[in-house]
């Protein structure tokens with residue numbers, strides 16, 4: 001009788017959240033050959049292989065959809081909207097073995113507390129090894145296996161390296177980092193800047209203005225990263241500059257397209273009412289404004305986008321994004 005060699009057991013990667021990004025990450029990590037379980041909160045009929053957020057993508061055979069949280073896995077990817085991270089991670093913590101590493105793939109700050117994703121997990125999953133994955137990644141392209149890259153950061157570089165080796169594939173290239181604060185700050189802030197970039201184009205201010213906005217955002221996000229214990233140099237990488245380039249120019253971005261509509265004069269409430277997907281920048285902007293104020297960081301872009309979203313500025317005032325400040329040194 002054949003006995004199974006435990007050293008030949010396939011890795012198990014659990015993905016929590018079957019929105020666009022969770023579905024894409026299930027497809028991408030399936031290419032490692034691991035067994036993938038994809039948790040979704042809404043039940044689907046047995047045999048479902050195509051999920052609502054990415055209706056043109058068929059899940060690979062080694063992806064199993066489940067409605068039950070995992071108790072174990074080699075790694076868990078948490079891929080839910082930022083404002084639900086506290087609730088979902090609290091519930092997951094009650095069943096998941098304490099040594100299992102969790103990677104947050106959210107890009108945002110928690111509204112009301114201005115917490116970064118890993119700061120939320122430190123409260124809901126204390127003592128657990130955690131990391132963050134972030135980079136210029138439109139879900140549909142990653143799901144289709146088009147080439148993409150991202151940063152995976154953990155406070156312990158050795159863990160980041162170990163997890164990149166587990167998750168890296170020939171089309172989804174991962175770079176390890178030991179600056180999780182900088183990576184999270186970058187991923188959250190770019191969504192706010194993307195709204196600003198959309199407003200700039202939607203209000204007809206031109207592409208020069210957008211390029212200036214993106215470039216000044218790099219400096220602003222660097223200051224915010226340092227104020228939260230991260231490194232400004234991280235903002236030059238995939239999670240910073242890389243994601244700013246993608247999200248501030250690609251019409252596939254929900255944050256950028258929301259900004260475009262705002263810039264064209266459509267009220268925020270109408271834009272949000274017509275959408276079912278998450279535009280993280282709407283929640284993250286006031287949290288980023290509060291963080292900047294609390295840490296005494298000059299953050300005119302975060303401030304202006306927040307005030308535009310709150311209706312304190314009209315799109316006609318969008319030049320505030322760049323121009324209404326005295327000249328200074330670069």
Ligand SMILES: NC(=O)c1ccc[n+]([C@@H]2O[C@H](COP(=O)([O-])OP(=O)(O)OC[C@H]3O[C@@H](n4cnc5c(N)ncnc54)[C@H](O)[C@@H]3O)[C@@H](O)[C@H]2O)c1
Pocket residue numbers: 017018019020021022041042053079080081082084087088105106107108137138139140276277278280
């Ligand atoms: N879509 C992308 O291209 C992309 C790429 C990189 C990172 N991200 C980030 O990933 C995160 C998720 O984004 P997405 O694009 O998958 O969002 P989405 O709007 O496509 O889907 C969100 C998913 O979360 C689920 N959800 C909503 N409320 C929930 C709750 N209370 N509990 C559990 N699940 C809940 C929804 O059912 C849905 O499946 C965001 O932080 C986003 O910034 C997205």
Ligand SMILES: O=P(O)(O)OC[C@H](O)CO
Pocket residue numbers: 107135136137138139191194243246247252253254255256278279280
């Ligand atoms: O559609 P957005 O604006 O949430 O952007 C998606 C990804 O974060 C791009 O990297």
